Amino acid sequence: MRTTQWTGWAALAGGAVLCAIGWYGISGERFAERQLPYLASCTIPGAALIVAGAILLARGEQGVAADRVAELHRLLVTVDEARPPEPAEATTAPDDRLVTVPEGTMYHRADCPLAADGRGGPIAPEAAGALSPCPICAPPPPSS
Incomplete structure (x- = not known):
């Protein structure tokens, strides 16, 4: 002590x-x-x-x-x-494919964390107008 x-x-x-x-x-x-x-x-x-x-x-x-x-x-x-310095990460372009999750009300970029769990699928053309954009990934409007 x-x-x-x-x-x-x-x-x-x-x-x-x-x-x-x-x-x-x-x-x-x-x-x-x-x-x-x-x-x-x-x-x-x-x-x-x-x-x-x-x-x-x-x-x-x-x-x-x-x-x-x-x-x-x-x-x-x-x-x-x-430790030697780590190389800088290469910047990748965002994935502009638009997806939605089953029974979802928003559309997302394919690399959005909210749709990245593998459940996301392509947007159905008839549902594109009823969906709102995701506030997290801010996707571009869907093309008709």
Whole structure:
């Protein structure tokens, strides 16, 4: 364990002991003016130590996680720099064939993702006027 974690656990333990002493001292006094010294000298500092210990433990865990993320980033950057660049993809012209899906209300380009599942077929000439164009692939109007 790191020093920060040990310090956090020690602060938590010390704060818990101070809160217990303060509670025990306050519970033995009947009047509020005699309880205030226990509150001021044990309970409030004990609560502050508990909060400080929790913060130290949380920061210690973040430090371990940050170190792991930095190591992973270093490994990924090293691998990316060692790999040769990939060739650029060749641009292909869009497929202008128009298709429709069974019981569909729109016509699509043949390469549209909405009709690419293999169910698309050519547009029937009598149905061409009743179909609307797909808003995703924006096909040209069907020719009669």
